[in-house]
Amino acid sequence: MAVLGSKKSKVSDEIPSSSMADIAFLLLIFFLVTTTFPKDKGLAIVLPEQQAEQDVSQKNVLHIIINPSGTVTIKRGESQQEQQVRPDDVEAIWRQGFAENENLIAAVKTHPEAAYRFMVDVLDALHSAGAKKISLQLLEE
Amino acid sequence: MSIRSGGLQRKSKASQEIPSSSMADIAFLLLIFFMVSTVFQKDKKREILWPEAEASEKIDEKQKDILNIWMETNGDVYINDLHWEMEEVRAVVRPLFADNQQLVISIRSDQNVPYRHIDLLQKELQGAGALRVVFAAELEQDIIRERR
Numbered sequence: 473m474a475v476l477g478s479k480k481s482k483v484s485d486e487i488p489s490s491s492m493a494d495i496a497f498l499l500l501i502f503f504l505v506t507t508t509f510p511k512d513k514g515l516a517i518v519l520p521e522q523q524a525e526q527d528v529s530q531k532n533v534l535h536i537i538i539n540p541s542g543t544v545t546i547k548r549g550e551s552q553q554e555q556q557v558r559p560d561d562v563e564a565i566w567r568q569g570f571a572e573n574e575n576l577i578a579a580v581k582t583h584p585e586a587a588y589r590f591m592v593d594v595l596d597a598l599h600s601a602g603a604k605k606i607s608l609q610l611l612e613e
Numbered sequence: 614m615s616i617r618s619g620g621l622q623r624k625s626k627a628s629q630e631i632p633s634s635s636m637a638d639i640a641f642l643l644l645i646f647f648m649v650s651t652v653f654q655k656d657k658k659r660e661i662l663w664p665e666a667e668a669s670e671k672i673d674e675k676q677k678d679i680l681n682i683w684m685e686t687n688g689d690v691y692i693n694d695l696h697w698e699m700e701e702v703r704a705v706v707r708p709l710f711a712d713n714q715q716l717v718i719s720i721r722s723d724q725n726v727p728y729r730h731i732d733l734l735q736k737e738l739q740g741a742g743a744l745r746v747v748f749a750a751e752l753e754q755d756i757i758r759e760r761r
Contacts, residue, residue, distance in 0.1 A: 493637030512679065512719060513669040514747035522739045538728075582728040589724035591731070592664040592750055599668035610732040 515595050517606065532575045536562060537611060538582040542590045559593035566601040578603050581611040657694050659683050664724040666750040678715045680706070680743075684722035688730040699733050706741035721749045 535547035538559075546555040546565055557565065569576050578598050582591045591608075598606055661683070672679065682702070683691040690697050692705055710716050718738055722731060738746060 489634040492634075493640065496637060496641070511671045511673075512747070512749060513671055513752055514719060514749040515666055515669055516672070516717075516745070516747045519735060519739050519744040519746055521744065522742075582732070584727060584729035584732070586728045587724060588722050588726040588728055588731055589664040591728055592666055592724070592748055595748065596666035596668050596750070596753075599666070608732075608735065610729060 515592065515599055517595070517608070520607075528577055532573060533577050533579050534566065534569050536578055536580045536594055538580065538586050538590050538594055540583050540585045540587075542587070542593075544590075544594060559590060559597055562594050562597040563601040566598055566603050570601070570603070577605040577607060579607045579609060581609045583611045659685065659691070659721075661685070661721065661723045662725065663749070663751040664722070665753040666748075667753045669750040669752050672717065672719065672747055674715070674717050678713060679717050679719050679747075680709060681719045681721055681749075682734065684720065684726055684730060684734065686723045686725050688726060690734065699730070699737065702734065702737040703740040706738060706743050710741055710743045716743055717745045717747060718743050719747045719749050 531549040533549055535545075535549075537545040537547065539545060542559070544557050544559055544562060546557055546562075547553070548569070566576075566578060580591065580594055580598070595606070595608075680692070685691070688699075690699060690702060692702070697705055706718070720731070720734065735746070738744070
């Protein structure tokens with residue numbers, strides 16, 4: 473038994489350093505593959521071509537006027553009736569309007585001094601409601 | 614001074630193989646060298662308060678197909694870290710769009726910019742023919758609304 477014991481002690485008692493590199497590279501490659509960089513987020517829209525203005529029937533237009541204070545004025549088509557709402561309410565208004573008229577176009581008219589975020593709020597509501605026909609305009613006095 | 618055969622034998626005991634344990638050190642040295650010396654082309658960080666939107670979606674375009682246009686609160690426009698006047702945007706974007714028809718413009722604007730600047734920018738982009746636009750916005754998460 474003593475002879476056997478002395479033979480066993482010839483096995484190196486150090487951790488093999490040559491495989492350390494393999495382990496390190498394995499970890500490196502693992503993290504390389506699993507890392508995902510955060511992608512940019514935003515509201516995508518396709519602008520109309522220049523000078524491609526289309527005439528649309530007033531009854532198909534939902535006027536969404538954004539005031540400098542952030543409130544939203546809704547005007548439906550030809551009627552002169554105005555309705556003051558919050559940007560979040562636009563989603564429900566669009567859904568209701570779209571259910572009645574499938575050709576509805578959202579005309580977002582923003583006051584020149586209104587902050588950009590109010591326009592984004594309204595655009596967000598329209599995107600949430602699934603609106604596809606959106607026209608972005610500057611409110612003319 | 615006579616060389617004994619024993620001496621030669623002793624010298625040949627030095628390993629003939631390249632030590633494999635130091636290979637890793639060399640590899641890591643190279644790796645770290647290239648990591649440190651690589652410079653990514655990235656826009657300078659700007660002090661921008663992002664607008665927030667719930668419906669904002671990820672832009673599934675390659676990084677090279679996205680052109681960032683930054684706008685600061687006072688309406689200053691920056692493209693590739695250079696300041697441009699609003700009237701020049703058209704001339705800057707047109708050749709970039711001609712090179713890459715897949716170009717998507719990411720408008721990265723402060724949430725408090727008066728809308729007239731954004732409107733002018735849109736008109737400039739239309740003039741340049743770049744019609745695919747993204748209004749970059751942070752995902753609004755604090756309000757969870759019921760979806761029908």
